[in-house]
Amino acid sequence: MTYRAHPYMANSAPQLQEELCTAIGVASPDELFAQIPADHITQTPIKLPPALASELELSRHLRITLARNVDCEASLSFLGGGCWQHHVPAVCDEIATRTEFLTPVWGTPSSDHGRNQAWFEFSSQLGELLELDFVGLPVYSWGCAAGHALRMAGRMTGRREVLISELMDPERLAVIRTYCEPPGMQGHIELRTVATDPATGTLDLDALASAISERTAAVYFETPGALGVIEPNPERIVALARAHGAEAVAGVDPISLGVLAPPGQYGADIAVGPTQPLGVHMNCGGGVGGFIASRDEERYARQYPTLQVSLCPTSEEGERGFSLTLFEQSSYGSRELGNDWTGNSVYLWAVVNAVYMSLLGPTGFSELGELILMRSNYAAARISEIPGVAVSWPGFFKEFVVDFNETGKTVSEINAGLRTRGIFGGGGLSDSHPQLGQSALYCVTEVHNQEDIDRLTTALTEVLA
Amino acid sequence: MSNPSLRRYHAAVWDEPLVLEIGREGRRGMLVPEPEAEVRATAGTLDALVPHTARRQKAPGLPELTEFEVQRHYLHLSQETLGMMGISLFGTCTMKYNPRLNELLTARPWLAELHPSQDEDTLQGVLQIVHAFSEMLCELSGMSQFVFQPGGGADAAYTQACITRAYHQHRGELSQRDEVITTIQAHPCNAATSAAAGFKVVTLPLEDDGYPSVAALEAVVSERTAALMVNNPDDMGIYNPNIKRWLELVHDAGALAFYDHANFNGVMSRLRARELGFDACMFMLHKTFGAPKGGGGPAVGAYGCSEELVPFLPRPLVHRDGERYRIEHDAPLSIGRVREFWGNLPQVVKAYSYTRALGAEGIRQAADLSVLANNYMEGRLLAIRGVTKSFPELTAPRLEMTRYSLGEMTEETGVTVLDVQNRMVDFGIDAFWLSHEPWIVPEPFTPEAGELWSKEDIDYWIDVLAAVVAEAYEDPETVRTAPHNQAIHKVDGSGANDPEQWATTWRAYQRKRRAATV
Numbered sequence: 002m003t004y005r006a007h008p009y010m011a012n013s014a015p016q017l018q019e020e021l022c023t024a025i026g027v028a029s030p031d032e033l034f035a036q037i038p039a040d041h042i043t044q045t046p047i048k049l050p051p052a053l054a055s056e057l058e059l060s061r062h063l064r065i066t067l068a069r070n071v072d073c074e075a076s077l078s079f080l081g082g083g084c085w086q087h088h089v090p091a092v093c094d095e096i097a098t099r100t101e102f103l104t105p106v107w108g109t110p111s112s113d114h115g116r117n118q119a120w121f122e123f124s125s126q127l128g129e130l131l132e133l134d135f136v137g138l139p140v141y142s143w144g145c146a147a148g149h150a151l152r153m154a155g156r157m158t159g160r161r162e163v164l165i166s167e168l169m170d171p172e173r174l175a176v177i178r179t180y181c182e183p184p185g186m187q188g189h190i191e192l193r194t195v196a197t198d199p200a201t202g203t204l205d206l207d208a209l210a211s212a213i214s215e216r217t218a219a220v221y222f223e224t225p226g227a228l229g230v231i232e233p234n235p236e237r238i239v240a241l242a243r244a245h246g247a248e249a250v251a252g253v254d255p256i257s258l259g260v261l262a263p264p265g266q267y268g269a270d271i272a273v274g275p276t277q278p279l280g281v282h283m284n285c286g287g288g289v290g291g292f293i294a295s296r297d298e299e300r301y302a303r304q305y306p307t308l309q310v311s312l313c314p315t316s317e318e319g320e321r322g323f324s325l326t327l328f329e330q331s332s333y334g335s336r337e338l339g340n341d342w343t344g345n346s347v348y349l350w351a352v353v354n355a356v357y358m359s360l361l362g363p364t365g366f367s368e369l370g371e372l373i374l375m376r377s378n379y380a381a382a383r384i385s386e387i388p389g390v391a392v393s394w395p396g397f398f399k400e401f402v403v404d405f406n407e408t409g410k411t412v413s414e415i416n417a418g419l420r421t422r423g424i425f426g427g428g429g430l431s432d433s434h435p436q437l438g439q440s441a442l443y444c445v446t447e448v449h450n451q452e453d454i455d456r457l458t459t460a461l462t463e464v465l466a
Numbered sequence: 467m468s469n470p471s472l473r474r475y476h477a478a479v480w481d482e483p484l485v486l487e488i489g490r491e492g493r494r495g496m497l498v499p500e501p502e503a504e505v506r507a508t509a510g511t512l513d514a515l516v517p518h519t520a521r522r523q524k525a526p527g528l529p530e531l532t533e534f535e536v537q538r539h540y541l542h543l544s545q546e547t548l549g550m551m552g553i554s555l556f557g558t559c560t561m562k563y564n565p566r567l568n569e570l571l572t573a574r575p576w577l578a579e580l581h582p583s584q585d586e587d588t589l590q591g592v593l594q595i596v597h598a599f600s601e602m603l604c605e606l607s608g609m610s611q612f613v614f615q616p617g618g619g620a621d622a623a624y625t626q627a628c629i630t631r632a633y634h635q636h637r638g639e640l641s642q643r644d645e646v647i648t649t650i651q652a653h654p655c656n657a658a659t660s661a662a663a664g665f666k667v668v669t670l671p672l673e674d675d676g677y678p679s680v681a682a683l684e685a686v687v688s689e690r691t692a693a694l695m696v697n698n699p700d701d702m703g704i705y706n707p708n709i710k711r712w713l714e715l716v717h718d719a720g721a722l723a724f725y726d727h728a729n730f731n732g733v734m735s736r737l738r739a740r741e742l743g744f745d746a747c748m749f750m751l752h753k754t755f756g757a758p759k760g761g762g763g764p765a766v767g768a769y770g771c772s773e774e775l776v777p778f779l780p781r782p783l784v785h786r787d788g789e790r791y792r793i794e795h796d797a798p799l800s801i802g803r804v805r806e807f808w809g810n811l812p813q814v815v816k817a818y819s820y821t822r823a824l825g826a827e828g829i830r831q832a833a834d835l836s837v838l839a840n841n842y843m844e845g846r847l848l849a850i851r852g853v854t855k856s857f858p859e860l861t862a863p864r865l866e867m868t869r870y871s872l873g874e875m876t877e878e879t880g881v882t883v884l885d886v887q888n889r890m891v892d893f894g895i896d897a898f899w900l901s902h903e904p905w906i907v908p909e910p911f912t913p914e915a916g917e918l919w920s921k922e923d924i925d926y927w928i929d930v931l932a933a934v935v936a937e938a939y940e941d942p943e944t945v946r947t948a949p950h951n952q953a954i955h956k957v958d959g960s961g962a963n964d965p966e967q968w969a970t971t972w973r974a975y976q977r978k979r980r981a982a983t984v
C-alpha cells in the first residue's frame with residue numbers, strides 16, 4: 002500500500018518531513034539522535050499489534066472489545082464500598098467533555114481564568130457543604146486524602162499514632178497503610194484500631210476513650226462509616242480528640258451532607274472524603290477522587306500537600322482573578338522539603354463536581370439525601386424479611402450490611418445466583434472483615450427505585466430458597 | 467503591537483460572576499424522584515432514621531439555579547479558558563491530540579458504568595484491554611509487567627518509593643538503605659515521593675556536560691543507597707550517555723534503578739528501559755500516550771518493572787488464561803495499594819486506543835517527528851534577539867525539547883519570561899513551560915512541539931514569540947502589563963500567601979473582606 006500520512010500527525014505528510022530535514026540540514030531524523038550512544042539503541046525492533054489507523058477500524062475493534070463487559074445499567078447493581086452508582090446529570094457530562102477543560106495542562110492565570118474559577122467554585126461549594134473554610138484542590142482518592150490528612154496531623158502534633166475504627170474499608174485502609182509508612186521507617190505512623198459496638202457498628206466511645214492518649218496524633222472516623230453506619234454523636238468523638246490534643250479527622254461522603262451533619266458543625270479539624278459521588282461516573286473505579294478541607298487557620302493551611310487557588314485582584318480595578326496559594330510548600334515549589342507531594346490529580350473531576358453541586362443546590366442535596374435514606378432503609382426492611390437473612394445494623398446511610406450466615410450459603414454463591422438473574426449483589430465482606438462471616442455490603446442510592454429493590458428481594462428469596 | 471502577519475485574537479470576556487453569587491431562592495437545577503409511598507411508609511421519618519445530633523442544622527449556602535443557568539455558567543467558564551484552542555507547546559507535557567473517538571467510546575455505560583468490584587466474568591472486555599496494553603508497554607520498555615493504579619506520574623514515583631521500601635525490607639536491608647539518589651534535573655516528584663516514603667534524598671547537581679558526572683555518582687553511592695530515580699533525556703533535551711555505567715554502579719551497590727520516562731516521546735522505539743538496565747520505569751499515559759490531561763488529571767502513571775519486582779507491585783493485576791482474563795487481588799509481598807481500585811481505566815483505554823491507532827511504525831514516526839520539530843525550532847528561536855540556549859556549548863542535537871533562556875532579554879529590557887508568557891496569550895498562544903524549581907538557567911522557557919503540531923503552527927508560535935520579544939525592546943510597558951486581550955487582566959497574586967488575604971473558598975473570602983472593612 003502507498004504511504005499515507007497519519008491523522009494525528011501533521012508533519013507526517015512526506016513533503017513536510019523533508020522540508021523540516023532540509024531546514025536543519027539533515028538527510029534523515031536518524032542523524033538527530035547523535036547524543037545517544039549506539040549501544041543504547043535497541044537491537045530488537047518494537048513489535049506491536051497491527052496499526053488500526055482508520056477511525057472506523059479502531060472503533061470497530063474497541064466496540065467489539067468493550068461490548069464484552071456487562072455494566073451496571075445493563076444489570077441491576079448493589080455494589081458500593083468506595084465507588085458508588087449515582088445519577089450523573091447530562092450537564093456534568095457535557096462540561097466534562099469541553100475541549101478547553103479536557104485537553105490542556107497549565108496556562109497563565111489570565112488565560113486559565115475560567116478553569117481557575119471553576120476550581121474555586123469546587124472548593125467554595127464543597128466548603129459550604131462541609132461548613133469549612135479552607136479546601137484544597139482534589140487528590141487521587143478518599144484513601145489518599147485520608148493518608149495525607151493523617152500525615153498532616155502527625156506533622157502538626159509531632160505524634161505518631163492514629164486511632165481508626167476496626168471496621169475500615171479494605172481498599173482505603175490499604176492506601177492509608179501505605180501513606181503511614183511501614184514499621185521501621187522513621188516516619189511510621191502507627192494505626193491502632195478501636196472497637197465498635199456490636200449492636201450498632203458505630204465506634205465504641207468507651208473503647209476510644211481508653212485508647213486515646215497523649216501519643217495520639219489524630220482520631221480518624223468516618224460517618225457514614227465504611228459499612229454505612231452513621232455516627233450518632235460525632236461531636237463527642239471530636240471532643241475526646243481535642244481533650245487529648247489530637248486532631249479530629251472526619252471522613253464524610255459529601256452526597257450525605259444535605260441531611261447528615263457537616264464536619265464544621267461538630268467541630269472536626271480536618272475533613273476528607275470522596276468526590277466521585279458528585280457527578281462522576283464510576284468508570285470501573287477510575288472515577289474516584291478525594292478532598293481535604295479544614296478550618297482556615299495557618300496551623301492547618303501550612304500543612305496542605307495540595308495546590309489550591311485563591312481569589313485575588315487583577316491589575317484592573319474591581320476585577321477578580323485567581324492565583325495559586327501556598328505553592329512554595331508543595332513539592333513543585335520545594336521538592337523533598339515540601340509537604341508530601343503533589344502532581345497531576347483529578348482536576349477535571351473538580352470542575353464536574355462544581356457543576357454537580359450547583360445543579361443540586363441546597364434543596365437538591367437535602368432531597369437527595371432523604372431519598373437515599375428512604376430507599377436504602379426500605380431495601381433493608383424488605384431484605385430482612387427474607388428467612389435467615391438479617392440486616393446487621395440500623396442507622397445507616399446508602400450502604401448496609403446484610404448478614405447471610407443463617408442461610409447456609411456463601412455470599413459468592415448467592416451473588417452467582419443473583420448474576421444469572423441480572424443482578425450484581427452487594428460485595429462480600431468475609432475477606433476484609435472475617436468476624437462478620439458471610440455478610441455483604443449492599444448499596445442503594447437514588448438510582449434504585451422501589452421496583453428495583455423489590456426485584457432484588459424476589460431474586461434473593463429465589464436464590465436462598 | 468500591530469503586526470499584520472499575526473492573526474487578530476481576543477479571548478471571550480464574560481465578567482462571569484461566581485456561581486455562588488447568581489440565582490434566586492427557590493429555583494431548581496435538578497430534581498430527584500420523590501420516594502414512593504410504600505418506600506416512605508416502610509422507611510419511616512427522617513427523624514427516626516437519623517438522630518438529631520447527626521443531622522444537618524443549617525442548609526448549605528449553595529446556589530439556586532436552573533439547569534440551563536448552570537450549563538451556561540460553566541460554558542462561559544470554558545470559553546474563558548484558552549485551553550489549547552490555539553497552539554500549546556507546553557514542554558514536558560507532550561501536548562497531543564486526544565482523539566474524540568476515545569472520548570465517545572469510553573463515555574458509554576460499557577466502561578463509564580462499570581463497578582470495580584464486579585465479578586471478573588462481567589469485566590472481560592476491560593480486562594482484555596488492560597492486559598493487552600500492559601503487554602504493549604512491556605514491548606516498548608522491556609519490562610515484565612505494568613500496573614495502572616498510580617493516578618499520575620508523581621504517584622508512579624511514589625509507587626517506586628514504596629516498592630524500594632518493600633524490596634529492601636524483604637532482603638533485610640531496609641534499615642541500612644535509607645537514601646535515594648536523584649538529580650537536580652529529575653522531576654521534583656522523584657525527590658518528594660522518596661522523602662514522603664521515608665527516605666533521605668541525595669540530589670546530584672549538573673556539571674559542564676549538562677548532567678552529573680560518573681564520579682559524582684560514585685562519590686554518593688554506597689551501601690546506604692536504596693534507589694536511583696532519574697529521567698533521561700532531561701527536560702533540557704540532554705541525554706546522559708553514561709547511564710549504563712550509572713546503573714552498574716547502582717546495582718553493584720545493591721540498589722534499584724527507576725527510569726522516570728516523562729520524556730519518552732523522543733526516544734520511543736529506540737530505547738528500552740530494561741535493556742539499559744533499569745529495574746522499573748514509568749510512562750505517563752496522559753502525555754506520551756494520547757490520553758487527555760484534564761487540566762491536571764485524571765491521569766495515569768503507568769508503572770512497569772522487571773520480573774524480580776513483580777511480587778512487590780500494588781494489586782490488582784490482570785492475568786490471562788487462554789481466552790479468559792482474571793484478576794489477582796492480592797499477593798504476599800505486594801505493597802498493597804497506592805490508590806483505591808485499579809486506576810483511571812478510561813485513560814488506559816484511551817492510551818491503548820492511541821497506541822493501536824499508531825502501531826509500531828507510527829510510534830517510531832512520532833518520535834522522529836518530535837525530535838525533528840524540536841531541532842527545526844532551534845534554528846529559528848536562536849535567531850531571535852535575547853534568546854539563548856541552555857548549555858550552548860553542547861552542539862549535539864537535542865531530543866524532543868530544549869531549554870532556552872530569555873535572560874539576556876530580561877537584562878536588556880527588564881521584561882521577564884512571565885511577562886512574555888502573559889503577552890503571548892494575547893495572541894491565542896497557550897503558556898509555554900518554564901522550568902521546574904530550581905531554575906538552572908535564568909528566565910527559562912521550554913517549548914515541545916511533539917508530533918501533533920504542524921510546521922505552520924510551529925512557525926506561527928515562533929512568529930508570536932519573536933514579535934513579543936521585539937515588543938519587549940521597543941515597548942516594554944505593553945509586555946509588562948500584559949495580557950490585554952484575555953478573559954481578565956494581569957492577576958495580582960501578591961497577597962495569596964498572606965493568611966489575612968488568602969481565600970480558597972468564598973466563605974473565607976467573605977469573612978476576610980468583612981474583617982478588613984470593619
